[in-house]
Amino acid sequence: MMFTDELQREAAPIIDAIYEDDFIQGIIKGNIDKEAIRHYLKADHLYLNEFAKIYSLLIAKLNNKEDIRFLLDQIDFVINGEVSAHYTMADYVGEDYEAIIAGGEWYPSSDHYIKHMYYNAYKYDDASYTICAMAPCPYVYQQLALKIQANHDLTDNPLKEWVDFYAVNMSELMNRLNNWVNRFAETTTEENRDILRRNFLESCIHEKRFFDMAYRQEEWFYV
């Protein structure tokens, strides 16, 4: 079994728990509180901006021109492509997207997630540590979308296009990220593999907390 297969096997219970949580169950039913979606968009717009910037830190760790070209394409996808998934959510809320995301911030759970990725990008020279912290972003969404599609008919669900987007757009990225990590994992120490494993599983938990953050409309200060 490849190292990343082991990671994904260990992540399965976390993804199952996310699937059962209120945010995803609300997506499945097509009746999630619009305030939860507004809060999600406020946070996720900023999260994706940082995700794109962290890709640029990864580029500095790579030498292969084709790998660098791929990450440049991923920066474009995150900034200009994934916004279509956000537009689906804005349509559900019934408000202008730019108006919704205005005033967003790194709420506590999103702040922790973003800094987990940056910490690894600045601490380690090898890209694999950062990639393991970033990989649950596409992987968890892909697995949730595929599980929703397999278990539910979303024909009349106003958030169907959000699910469909993540079911189809993550495969090439996951293959590339997995290849990078597996190549490094084959030659590094068990101690370093444990760091990679923890980075990946912590980010799966960060994904769970991000959805919960949106559902609870988490803020820094309750006054």
Ligand SMILES: Cc1ncc(CO)c(N)n1
């Ligand atoms: C927090 C978060 N994780 C993953 C994705 C999927 O790209 C996203 N848009 N936001």
